[in-house]
Amino acid sequence: VSTQSTWEAVVSTQSTWEAVVSTQSTWEAVVSTQSTWANKNTKQAVAGERVEITVGEQGCSANMIFAGSVMGKARADSNAPQTVTEFEADVSILADAKFSIDVKATNVGSLFRGEETTEQPFDFPLVSAPAYFDKILGLVNPNTGKLLKSKKPVESVMPGQTAKVTVRLSGEGIPLDEYAKFRETGRFLVRGDQGQGSLVAVGKITSTDWM
Numbered sequence: 001v002s003t004q005s006t007w008e009a010v011v012s013t014q015s016t017w018e019a020v021v022s023t024q025s026t027w028e029a030v031v032s033t034q035s036t037w038a039n040k041n042t043k044q045a046v047a048g049e050r051v052e053i054t055v056g057e058q059g060c061s062a063n064m065i066f067a068g069s070v071m072g073k074a075r076a077d078s079n080a081p082q083t084v085t086e087f088e089a090d091v092s093i094l095a096d097a098k099f100s101i102d103v104k105a106t107n108v109g110s111l112f113r114g115e116e117t118t119e120q121p122f123d124f125p126l127v128s129a130p131a132y133f134d135k136i137l138g139l140v141n142p143n144t145g146k147l148l149k150s151k152k153p154v155e156s157v158m159p160g161q162t163a164k165v166t167v168r169l170s171g172e173g174i175p176l177d178e179y180a181k182f183r184e185t186g187r188f189l190v191r192g193d194q195g196q197g198s199l200v201a202v203g204k205i206t207s208t209d210w211m
Contacts, residue, residue, distance in 0.1 A: 083173030088166050088207040090140055091133075091190070095160040099192050099200035101133050103165075105153035119170060121195030124188045128195065130170040137164040164206070179204040 045051045054060060093099055103114040119132035136154045138147040140162040147164060157163040179186030190201040 082175065082208075084169070084176040084208045085173040086134065086166060086168045087176060087205050088137070088164065089188075089203045089205045090145070090162060091157070091165050091201055091203040092142065092162040093157060093159050093201045094199065097159045097192065097198075097200035099159065099190075101136065101157040101163065101165065101201075103133050103136050103155060105155055115168075115170075120190070122167070122188050122190055123195070124174060124176065125185050127174055129174055131167050132170065133165050134168045135166045137166065139163050167203075176205060176208060178206060178208060180206075 042051075055065070091101070093101070101114075102117055114133045114135070117132075119130060121128045122131040136157060138150060138154050139157070140146065141148055142162045154163065157165075175185060177185040186205045188203045188205070189199055190203065191197050192200045
C-alpha cells in the first residue's frame, strides 16, 4: 500500500500484533479478528489470531487490494492519487552494463523519439510498465547533479554515464512522485534483454509536471 499525504495505514507486527491506524477526514481502517466471536470494532489482536482488515469508506477487503494499488479520495480532485504518463528523470547506467540509451534529437518517422529503440518494461516500485526514453536532455555530472554543457544535442548515454532524460509510458498512467518528495514512488530500475535480464540502469524522477 502506498501512503500519500491524505491518509496512512500502518500495521505494526510486534509481539501483540497491534494495528495502528492514522485516519484523516472520513477514511478509517477497521480490524476484525477471525475468531468464534468476531468483533468488527476490535482494535487489537494478540499473537496467533487471524485478522481481516478493511480500509476506506466502502470497506475495501484484502481481495480488492493488490500489488500496485494506491488508495485515496478518488472523487476529491486535489487529494486523489495522481497518475503520470511522462516525467523527467536522472538515469545512471551501470559501468559494467551492456546497455546504452540511443535517442535521436529529432523525431524519426511516425514513432516518437526513442519509442522504437528503447521501449521495454521499466520496474517502478508499484508495478512494471512498458516505457521508453523520449529525449536526452543532457549528460549530468554525478558529483554535482548539474547538466554538463554540450555544443551538440546528446543522442547517446553510455555505461558509466548519468543523463537527464524524459520518459514516456506506453500505456495508461501510474502513480509516481518526485524522488525528493517520496523516495518509494520516485525511483525505477531498467533491466536488459527487454526487462528480463540483469539490472543495467537506475533512475530518480526529478519532475512530473515539467511539461
